[in-house]
Amino acid sequence: MTAIPDLSDHLGYWLRQVSNHVSHAFARRLADQDVTVAEWALMRVLHGEAPMAPSRIADRMGMTRGAVTKLADRLIAKGLLVREASPEDGRAQTLSLTEPGAGFVPRLAALADANDAACFGHLPDADRAALGRILRDMVRHLGVTTVAID
Template sequence: MGSISDLTDHTGFWMRMVSNAVSQDFARKVATEGVTVAEWSFMRALYEQPPTPPSVLAERMGLTRGAISKLADRLLAKGLIARTEDPQDKRAHRLTLTADGRSKVPVLAALADANDAAYFSVLSTGEHHALNRLLKVLAERRGLKTVPLD
């Protein structure tokens, strides 16, 4: 029987350790604004966009229509998005940010920026760029398109 690798021998271990810490701190920060990370991702996807059909949003975010529907229902209840009738198809609808939702996006983006700065400022600019580049290459080569929601 061969030797068994240690947990710390795996790149995935280190990625998960960092990802969990970054994600959990960010989740706590956005919770102070009354939203979840998933809701923030949804709102950011709608920001600067015309009223968008849920199917287009699902494709853009790499999510199922069911997941989009659940997130939309939560954000509708919070008054952060609105559902409008599709002018070309009265049976369909489109989603857009409300004024409250639009004003919240820059606040949430600032929290995301601060969270990244808190974690990645320990890296040099070159190290940070290299990390981003390698993670993007890995995601592209693996065909990863789903927006992380937690």
């Protein structure tokens, strides 16, 4: 009978362990600000950009338009996002950050930076750079085009 490798014999196991920890730690930091990871990602996509059509946001994030609409509705209810008629086509809509939303993004980005520092700060700079290169190469190789929000 062929020996079956342990879970920990697979790189994917270790990648998932780290990914889960990093993701959950960041989600907890954002929860303290009443924002989800998905909401943060949408806000970050819009930060510094002109008002954008939900379909364009969906394309950039690799999400359905319906998922973007649900996220937008939650952010609109929180006063962080606004939905307006497109100036080019009054039938179309655009999404943009409100002034409070735009001001909130740098604070949330600082939480993302702090989470990275807490999770990866123990690594020497060269190892962090190598890990970043390896992960970006894997994303390209695997054809991943969605924004990780789960």
